[in-house]
């Protein structure tokens with residue numbers, strides 16, 4: 001089999017790239033290790049920057065997002081019983097949109113299917129060959145049959161545990177990592193959100209986040225120990241803990257109910273450099289991970305897809321290679337800024353096991369500065385709504 005761009009991974013990065021290429025008549029094949037239902041069963045990000053919304057529009061997949069996405073003009077930040085608001089629209093002129101990653105992915109799968117896009121599910125033993133030559137290829141197994149896909153380029157969109165990053169030789173690849181000493185326990189419940197805006201809460205008992213998917217679907221997270229298991233936490237224990245971490249007047253309004261999903265995610269900052277090796281390009285979680293505080297994971301995946309799409313578009317339209325040649329440098333310049341923001345916001349909001357009394361005072365001073373200083377709020381808002389690309 002032969003295609004122009006072989007895409008490893010049918011998560012949001014791979015699907016968005018495939019659909020954008022399709023709008024320019026560039027052929028691609030997506031190879032996904034799991035099934036469509038499995039991918040759509042993963043509950044992940046919920047906040048979209050305008051950059052991702054614009055890419056979904058460009059891909060012709062934004063109708064449902066515009067109809068069902070909820071615009072958020074600001075966010076609430078609490079510490080103890082104090083709460084303040086950072087107004088995104090006042091400081092940047094731009095809101096964010098609350099619309100789940102699951103829905104983004106579903107819209108992209110529907111669009112690829114409608115356009116007759118080629119997606120192979122349940123692929124195994126994916127191997128990248130000759131990525132540093134002009135004739136790269138991928139071999140894999142599907143339904144017990146060995147397959148070979150020849151292509152012009154390979155997009156490695158296969159997430160943190162994928163094979164693409166590993167295909168870059170160790171003497172070329174440099175990795176940077178910080179692992180945080182806690183996780184996030186998240187639940188989804190069919191209850192109205194406690195507030196119409198998100199609440200990021202720093203409490204002496206640890207971080208909490210009140211988020212949502214729609215007016216009757218809430219998403220809540222609490223900082224938990226890395227040794228915790230979702231089954232250790234009954235719904236009652238979760239709700240009780242959440243109430244203790246958010247301001248009392250908010251806790252009094254919290255509507256609880258059975259959880260319909262419960263999972264724990266570890267927190268990590270990770271970047272691999274470079275993001276291109278020969279004709280292999282890494283996109284999204286395959287190249288970088290942020291801790292979820294500030295919702296940058298999916299949004300940095302989207303900016304990578306933008307830079308790669310623009311590079312490939314110029315290559316196929318008139319043979320220009322400047323876009324693909326500068327891909328890694330452009331993508332990384334933006335990624336590192338999102339890494340800094342996510343690291344800063346995580347450090348500001350969580351309890352760390354080894355935090356000293358001095359460290360805690362620094363956290364409160366940083367929060368009080370943010371609560372009272374318009375310039376600090378503007379800097380936070382600019383990062384939260386997404387730096388331009």
Ligand code: FAD
Nearest residue numbers: 009011012013033044045158159162284285295296297298
């Ligand atoms: P992925 O979504 O990981 O997609 C990669 C795809 O590649 C997967 O479908 C996988 O099955 C497939 N794959 C892997 N290996 C292979 C292979 N060898 N061959 C073929 N296919 C392969 N971000 C936020 O902003 N907010 C959040 O609240 C948030 N929560 C998260 C919770 C969890 C548990 C995780 C893991 C991530 C979370 N993120 C969150 C991050 C966000 O979801 C990711 O940044 C986003 O999914 C990146 O998209 P992607 O397409 O690059 O990678």
Ligand code: DHB
Nearest residue numbers: 045046211292293294295
């Ligand atoms: C959500 C997740 C985040 O990490 C975040 O900062 C905001 C919202 C969410 O899943 O809704």
